[in-house]
Amino acid sequence: MRTMDPMPPIKTVSIVIPARHEQDTIGPVLDALNAAIATLPQYTFETLVVVDSMEDLTVQVAQSKGATILINDKLKGKGNALYFGFNRTRGEVIVTFDSDGSHDPADLPRFIEALEQGNGLVIGSRVMGGSTDHDVIRLFANALFTVMVSLLFRMTLMDTLNGYKAFRRNVVLGYKPRTKGFDVEIEIVAKAVRKGYSIVEIRAHESRRAGGRMKSHAIRDGFYLLWACLREGLSYQVWRLFHPRPSQAAVSAQG
Ligand SMILES: Nc1nc2c(ncn2[C@@H]2O[C@H](COP(=O)(O)OP(=O)(O)OP(=O)(O)O)[C@@H](O)[C@H]2O)c(=O)[nH]1
Ligand SMILES: [Mg+2]
Numbered sequence: 001m002r003t004m005d006p007m008p009p010i011k012t013v014s015i016v017i018p019a020r021h022e023q024d025t026i027g028p029v030l031d032a033l034n035a036a037i038a039t040l041p042q043y044t045f046e047t048l049v050v051v052d053s054m055e056d057l058t059v060q061v062a063q064s065k066g067a068t069i070l071i072n073d074k075l076k077g078k079g080n081a082l083y084f085g086f087n088r089t090r091g092e093v094i095v096t097f098d099s100d101g102s103h104d105p106a107d108l109p110r111f112i113e114a115l116e117q118g119n120g121l122v123i124g125s126r127v128m129g130g131s132t133d134h135d136v137i138r139l140f141a142n143a144l145f146t147v148m149v150s151l152l153f154r155m156t157l158m159d160t161l162n163g164y165k166a167f168r169r170n171v172v173l174g175y176k177p178r179t180k181g182f183d184v185e186i187e188i189v190a191k192a193v194r195k196g197y198s199i200v201e202i203r204a205h206e207s208r209r210a211g212g213r214m215k216s217h218a219i220r221d222g223f224y225l226l227w228a229c230l231r232e233g234l235s236y237q238v239w240r241l242f243h244p245r246p247s248q249a250a251v252s253a254q255g
Contacts, residue, residue: 121168
């Protein structure tokens with residue numbers, strides 16, 4: 001069991017930000033990120049912004065704020081963008097959040113602190129932090145996935161789907177990802193569980209996107225999320241049958 005084991009100290013942090021046509025929001029997001037980074041001189045940071053194309057000004061704006069641009073023009077989708085970025089990181093830990101202004105980079109120190117405490121995966125919880133971007137469909141989806149994750153992975157996570165996460169790089173390396181879009185959030189959690197990392201949820205507020213257009217689609221992405229949750233959860237259960245003393249991820253919540 002690899003719960004709360006001492007882990008190597010963190011020196012380098014990679015921030016991976018997916019951005020599809022986010023020229024209106026990426027600038028302020030990176031300004032806020034750079035301000036948060038300035039409060040953490042003990043770490044070396046790299047900021048990778050992953051785009052699919054150079055059709056709008058996202059690349060120019062992000063470059064002007066000091067980010068490294070990665071262009072993933074072969075495969076669209078948030079999951080594809082994230083894994084493209086993950087595979088090019090150098091940090092011991094990776095932090096990922098959205099580029100539309102929904103997630104507050106000022107929360108970054110608390111995410112890193114939770115990793116320093118020995119957790120392998122830190123999830124920003126909108127249940128604890130609140131959201132001004134939730135509607136009935138999203139509330140229902142969150143409740144549904146909370147139940148499904150507790151049944152399939154035997155753990156209580158209140159906000160599996162939130163895109164604000166921080167984790168040890170090993171969580172997302174060493175396997176071929178099966179998710180392409182927003183279902184990536186399920187796969188990251190599933191891998192952390194299977195690898196026996198302790199998981200913690202911390203408070204993180206979600207705001208409405210600050211500009212630009214929504215890229216998710218409730219029905220299409222809802223279907224992919226459901227399928228990913230069932231597939232990853234059931235394959236975890238099968239995997240456990242062949243591992244008499246399977247790693248069991250510990251879950252906790254911090255305010
Ligand atoms: N590179 C890349 N980024 C993507 C893709 N799809 C989504 N993203 C990014 O993933 C993040 C989440 O997408 P959103 O459109 O905000 O999805 P959402 O949060 O469900 O929708 P909103 O309520 O409008 O915020 C944003 O930062 C997007 O730019 C994609 O195909 N490629
Ligand atoms: Mg969003």
